[in-house]
Amino acid sequence: MKILVTGGAGYIGSIATEVLLGKGHEVVVFDNLSQGHRAAVPNEAHWVQGDLAAVDEIRATVREQRPDAVMHFAARSLVGQSMDAPFLYLRDNVTQGLNLMEACIEFGVPRFILSSTANLFGAPEALLIDEQYPVAPGSPYGESKWMLERALHWLSETKGLRYACLRYFNAAGASESRGEHHSPETHLIPLVLQAASGQREGITVFGNDYPTPDGTCVRDYVHVLDLAEAHALALDVLDAGNCTYNLGNGEGFSVREVINAAQRVTGVEIPTVLGPRRAGDPARLVASSQRIRDDLGWKPVYTDLDEIISSAWRWHQQHPNGYVD
Numbered sequence: 001m002k003i004l005v006t007g008g009a010g011y012i013g014s015i016a017t018e019v020l021l022g023k024g025h026e027v028v029v030f031d032n033l034s035q036g037h038r039a040a041v042p043n044e045a046h047w048v049q050g051d052l053a054a055v056d057e058i059r060a061t062v063r064e065q066r067p068d069a070v071m072h073f074a075a076r077s078l079v080g081q082s083m084d085a086p087f088l089y090l091r092d093n094v095t096q097g098l099n100l101m102e103a104c105i106e107f108g109v110p111r112f113i114l115s116s117t118a119n120l121f122g123a124p125e126a127l128l129i130d131e132q133y134p135v136a137p138g139s140p141y142g143e144s145k146w147m148l149e150r151a152l153h154w155l156s157e158t159k160g161l162r163y164a165c166l167r168y169f170n171a172a173g174a175s176e177s178r179g180e181h182h183s184p185e186t187h188l189i190p191l192v193l194q195a196a197s198g199q200r201e202g203i204t205v206f207g208n209d210y211p212t213p214d215g216t217c218v219r220d221y222v223h224v225l226d227l228a229e230a231h232a233l234a235l236d237v238l239d240a241g242n243c244t245y246n247l248g249n250g251e252g253f254s255v256r257e258v259i260n261a262a263q264r265v266t267g268v269e270i271p272t273v274l275g276p277r278r279a280g281d282p283a284r285l286v287a288s289s290q291r292i293r294d295d296l297g298w299k300p301v302y303t304d305l306d307e308i309i310s311s312a313w314r315w316h317q318q319h320p321n322g323y324v325d
């Protein structure tokens with residue numbers, strides 16, 4: 001298939017592009033480079049520098065390229081920023097997604113896969129969060145993804161668009177040639193690895209009095225290559241119906257466990273300081289991915305925390321400054 005990947009210069013989108021190309025798909029990457037890196041885009045992909053905020057740019061790309069499917073990774077995705085600047089999310093994330101959806105409807109693109117998020121579930125109490133768990137977004141960021149999920153529902157009802165909503169928990173790890181490079185970096189594993197390589201002094205652990213075994217927050221780290229596989233599987237079955245899946249490793253790891261694993265992997269002692277809890281941080285956020293396992297046979301390959309961190313560490317060592325643009 002020919003697939004339009006928005007945000008294909010970003011972390012998950014560039015690795016999904018790599019995996020899709022490896023499966024013989026043709027890929028068109030559309031990205032404004034606001035966060036992403038041109039160097040992250042595989043050479044075999046067709047490159048379009050464009051902004052989803054500019055209706056004419058995305059319309060022209062969809063009209064000219066006529067993709068069979070769209071994977072929509074492009075978005076702002078900082079929970080904290082969304083609390084400070086909600087319109088960047090409630091307006092921009094939503095409007096830009098709608099611009100893309102409208103172009104898909106106008107030019108007859110039949111399939112759409114949305115990058116959604118665990119932030120849809122706010123501060124859940126269940127040990128494992130499945131797709132039946134009530135949606136109660138934890139921030140304007142999560143709300144913006146929920147609004148796009150609902151838009152897809154209605155565009156399917158009214159216009160016949162087929163869609164998949166894939167709700168990632170914490171994406172982590174790297175492929176052999178692509179990895180995570182955000183500015184600012186807010187994700188725990190790259191931060192810990194920066195500390196291990198001396199690029200930052202240490203790590204602040206935000207709260208050690210949560211109701212978890214070691215008192216630090218527990219999260220579900222799913223390898224980015226496993227996420228990419230889930231996209232490829234969803235693409236294959238979209239014609240049979242719409243789907244929504246929670247994507248996680250199925251096992252939670254605490255902040256303390258991540259730091260300990262990173263120390264094992266890197267052989268470096270990572271200094272930590274204790275900070276206060278961050279507002280809105282749930283104690284535990286772990287997915288049940290039983291539905292996608294049952295429906296599509298998806299099975300994460302990289303479930304071992306040390307292995308996930310090792311892949312990120314290999315990439316970090318080869319690219320200590322990330323992508324050099």
Ligand SMILES: NC(=O)c1ccc[n+]([C@@H]2O[C@H](COP(=O)([O-])OP(=O)(O)OC[C@H]3O[C@@H](n4cnc5c(N)ncnc54)[C@H](O)[C@@H]3O)[C@@H](O)[C@H]2O)c1
Nearest residue numbers: 007009010011012031032034035036052074075077115171
């Ligand atoms: N990283 C995670 O752990 C995680 C978890 C849950 C959901 N998600 C979602 O997955 C998607 C990808 O996440 P990521 O970590 O790869 O993010 P990223 O910031 O690395 O990539 C996003 C890409 O989109 C591009 N972009 C942003 N706005 C654009 C616009 N208006 N027009 C064109 N391009 C634009 C950026 O330049 C960037 O290359 C996001 O939608 C995010 O909300 C990520």
